[in-house]
Amino acid sequence: MNIVGSLTQVLPIEDSSQIGHARRTAQQLAEQHGFDERDAGRVALVATELASNVLKHATHGELHLRALPRPAGFGIEMLAVDRAQGFDLQACLADGFSTGGTQGIGLGAISRLTEVFDVYADARGAVLLARLYPRTDREPDIRYGVSQHSLHDDPACGDVWYLAYEGASISALVIDGLGHGEEAERAGRAGAKAFALTPFADPVMLMEDMHRDMIGTRGGAVAFTQFDGRRDSLTFAGVGNIGASLIAADKSRGLASHPGIVGVQYRKARPFDYAHVNGHLLIMYSDGLQSRWNLQDYPGLVHRHPAVIASVLHRDFSRGRDDATVLVVALEAAHG
Known part of the structure; x- marks a missing residue:
């Protein structure tokens, strides 16, 4: 398994219009790398929620995207990155907690839509990770x-x-x-x-x-x-x-x-x-x-x-x- 290096794709999240752009960009990346309509839809939903979460609790930040080479095909990685203080992780993980202008499905529900979900938050800001693989991909995450x-x-x-x-x-x-x-x-x-x-x-x-x-x-x-x-x-x-x-x-x-x-x-x-x-x-x-x-x-x-x-x-x-x-x-x- 060889993984050739690539740049991190950075999408600024500073106003609500950029949420839609982030969703479309993530969905297109998934479709370009072999995700079917259902799995690409999962990617779009997660991108929307991550970007919305940045805008709600941090007012601005970034969504980082990359395609992940896998033993058979590709996965999609998304990281929401911000420098905000006071991120209420437990509230955001609760199902139904609205991040503003979204379905409010909560990061807890997002974690169940993803193959890998992880968070680190402190007074310096928050980083939220989501990795999604096609449903046919049963290989373990490469850490x-x-x-x-x-x-x-x-x-x-x-x-x-x-x-x-x-x-x-x-x-x-x-x-x-x-x-x-x-x-x-x-x-x-x-x-x-x-x-x-x-x-x-x-x-x-x-x-x-x-x-x-x-x-x-x-x-x-x-x-x-x-x-x-x-x-x-x-x-x-x-x-x-x-x-x-x-x-x-x-x-x-x-x-x-x-x-x-x-x-x-x-x-x-x-x-x-x-x-x-x-x-x-x-x-x-x-x-x-x-x-x-x-x-x-x-x-x-x-x-x-x-x-x-x-x-x-x-x-x-x-x-x-x-x-x-x-x-x-x-x-x-x-x-x-």
Whole structure:
């Protein structure tokens, strides 16, 4: 199962006219990715309720959309993101609680229309996650999340990410092409293309393959991890300023990269190995995200879905002056 990175589609929710646009956009995305009329209707209903909820309790926010590659077909992911205080989660979860101008079916009912539903809310705002899969899709949810945004909403993004699942193993990549725009994107994609061929290869050789294919581009910062669920171990290799952390409920470990620019010049990137990581979160991020975040400042967030975590971190720590990517992966051997 290979998951090729893509940008987060962001829809502003600032007035009631944008609720209809969000509904239509989400429904069209579902139809384009194989949802039948009934399942696309579920997507439309959930998008309406999420967008309406933002407008009601926060007055403004965003709806984040993406298509989720699945073992057979696609799912649809929607995240309602805001910075409002005082979100009454229990009231919103109650069936029949109207969010204003909607059917008032409540987020509790929405949670039953979705295959995955999760929420995190505190004084800084709320993030609500909904993932919907076609009724014929019986595969379990793949527990990863990503929030990726280009500078000034440029269609080209110098950040690139990639995920590979193979049995009980997971390999995750983040590249930050130097600068931003089309040339940075070209550098990142050259590296990701090489990575995708052999994501579980020897780390030193894999980095060299990426370096070779990135020569002639601007080059970039590169980091990847290889999780082996059978051995309960993780290998990390990094060159440049991609941040990475292993996080458990009670502790956090930063993963160290080597200096250099892949595709230009770097010394041999010796990988680092970490044991007993099953059940941990892996968080990787480009330098478009500040590094001073700490999940301990968000009580309970470590137990939320990785997609919620990625959106919270991007909302609160994006620098706003570069492409930004946050990739969060639950390290679980259950994929075997």
